[in-house]
Amino acid sequence: MNALAQVPADFLAALGTLREARCRSELHLDEIPAPSRLAPYAVALGAEVIGPAPAPGPAAVHGPVSAALVRAKGSRTEDDEELATGRFILLYDPNGSAVWDGEFRVVTYIRAQLEPEMGNDEMLGSVAWTWLVEALENHRAPYRAAGGTATRVLSESFGTLADRPGTIDIELRASWTPASPDIRPHLEAWSDMVCTFAGLPPLPEGVSPLPRRRRN
Structure with missing residues (x-):
């Protein structure tokens, strides 16, 4: 066997x-x-999400970093940087879990x-959580027992690295129990969240994201 x-x-x-999930091409x-x-199991x-480093200018109107046209992965240049990163893990226990x-x-x-101005926003954590809830609702991904934490990470450089500007990152860790074994809308909702964190504007209404193949 x-x-x-x-x-x-x-x-x-x-x-x-x-495998049926249709995620944004970025x-x-x-x-x-x-x-x-x-x-x-x-x-x-x-x-x-990889794209050009945000240029100085007005603050982004959507998402934590300035919206930018994201290049294809194969055409990444030295000026490109990681706008957002994430992990999506699906756990399964045939015996079930009282915690889950x-x-x-x-x-x-x-x-x-x-x-920088968003990093000092005291409402940032609740806004990030709201984005997640709205993404799940928009994709009609039923769930229960949701929980999570939003953390701001301040990085400062000293000594020989003192010339580097300080940075503020947002980290969102969240988990929830899908109401059915259909995980497609949950992955699609989460992928939209990653793009939101990267500062990409939402897709226009009626425009579908291009399907992407994932490795098996």
């Missing part, structure tokens, strides 16, 4: 829905090693650099 035959049918079905998504101690995806209130659990992480 091969290893695939030993994987529960419900988890295989959930993996199938992940998002580069790849499978990464999944944690082995959180659940008997797990899959993890890493995401990044279900058999599946989505665990996510997003990090992006902030505009």
Whole structure:
């Protein structure tokens, strides 16, 4: 019996829905090693949005960093930088979990650099959480038992690195229990969140993102 035959049918079905997700073309998504101690079965995806470094000017009107046209991954230049990064992990325990209130659990992480004026906003954490809730609702991704933390990370340089300007990053760690094994809308909602953190404007109403292939 091969290893695939030993994987529960419900988890295989959930993996199938992940492959059907239609994420924004600016998002580069790849499978990464999944944690082995959180659940008997797990899959993890890493995401990044790469684009030109924000130019000095007015503050962004949407998202933590200035909106920019993101180049394709293959055309990245030395002037490009990582606008946002994240991880999406799907956990599955056939026996269920009282903490999760279900058999599946989505665990996510997003990090992006902030505009200085936004980094000092006391409401930043609640705004980031609101973005997540709205993204799940917009994609009709039913969930329960959601929780998370938003953290501002201040970096200062000293000594031979003193010329480097200080930076402020936002980190959002969140998890929730999908109400069904259909994980596609949850991944699509989270991918929109990563793009929001990168400062990309939302897609116009009626415009669908281009489908992207992910590695198996």
